[in-house]
Amino acid sequence: MINVTGFRYCRLGTADLEEAVTFSTEIIGLELVRRENGFAYLRGDDRDHNIVYFQGDPTDHTLGLELDTFDELDAAESSLKELGLTVHRGSDEDAAARRCMGYINFKDISGNSIDLTVRPFAAGRRYFPSRDAGITEFSHIGLRVTDPREAEKFWSQVFNFRTSDWIGWSALMTFDEVHHRYALFPSDRPGIQHINFQVAETDDVMKSNYFMQDRQVRIQAGPGRHALSGARFLYYYGPDDMIYEYSCGVRMVDDTWKPRQFPIEDASFCAWGSRPDLSILGADEAAD
């Protein structure tokens, strides 16, 4: 089993790098930590970076996870190759661009591009927000998968992920005490479906709700409260149709936690009554 210990970054192609950087700083509130060689590195916590944009195909997404040692990286490379997956060991130059000492990249069974990094860089300076959105950290993503059941099996058998809850067949999975690091979304294509930043308190979610409305940023769901994790949330669209989320109060779980099965219904997504677009989960048109 491959032991993931860190949830590190998203690498995202964008049709307009300037727009992506402007949105990330002025709207989301991230800090632009550096621009070099066509990459823009941004963060919402004290780590080196959480998102890196590059001018390119907006569907070109990579998720960066962390392993503890090079030995584990070698072992991971072998296991993944044995499973018949495409695995590529990055060059030193590629590793430098990913701000780590070494990594492999593979495509999961849905085609998602995943980096397993070793010794990702630490940062000396604390996060300085571009606006007071109350962001405390980059927390989780929605991951598009072609078959949620197969994806759940893959991540729980090949990796140290476990399921915290289900909505329909989609698992919310994690490798540590945070309720979820992945929310699996059935999709006809791979990629990152949404990117979550935690904010300090409910006030921050609500303030951003009005901030977004004032600036005509399109809200995708919320403000609401997830029935599964208890977190108060707001989802909104950025450039390239990427969805970003603020949430606060996500549940912590330990190994005594028993996963629960929620049906695909409005009430499973939001305990307050907001209505998300459920077609993202493969629900029938008639279900809402």
Add this chain to the structure above:
Amino acid sequence: MIEIVDIRYCRLGTADLDGAVRFATETMGLELVGRENGAAYVRGDDRDHNICYFEGDVADQTLGFELRSFDALDAAETILQTAGLQPRRGSDEDAATRRCMGFINFHDPTGNSIDLVVRPFHSGDRYFPARDAGITGFSHVGLKTTDAARDEAFWTRHFNIRVNDRIGPAPLMSFDQVHHRIALFPTDHAGVQHINFQTATIDDIMRSYYFFRDRQIRITFGPGRHATSGAMFLYYDGPDGMTYEYSSGVRMVDERWRPRQFPFTAESFCVWGSKPDIGEFKTD
């Protein structure tokens, strides 16, 4: 000084008693506890009633406070007479309608009708909500004033009421540890400006927000958070032009609390950024 021990009720005239009852129960979640002689009594806590709707003029509105005893009532009558306010002692029949053992009625300098009641009825039954709005109780009112400074002086001079904060000229005042029990908002006529029920949590505020949107209940302010009291709130329109409020998490204060002056701006009414569509709160 007249010592108020509780805020008890609002009496509101209505042209459509059935409509008022339906809104109070199905939309607000209050419990209908009695209906007789053209009046309906509803509540959101364990007391006898919080609102009495009666067939009558929509402008006929009264706010009821409780005094400790008949001696206190007699003393209050004298104080108000000396102040030139012509208090009226209610008949036994009027007291029965107000569900208390005795009361006097007077008008404040703006002309708001106020009852001071003694021994308001208790209830043996607990509140059973008409819907799960999370209501914990009737908490405070906004009152209209034609002169905030004059009326603030009136209430603080003659009653055990003190100002806990001001937004522009509008004082938020109380007689106990709850940040505000009456708040005076400047306008050009008398009346109850809004009626507040507390809810248990912010979840209840947000659930009601989506519940109201689904039913096209007009939300006039919020969801938001008051700078002054810290409470999270939602204001909405009811029948007869009355504004109702749910709020949660109102601040408690004690005698060490020093009142603060907030400017009369949108941010003072809501720290989250929502903008009021309520005449007395408009800042532009």
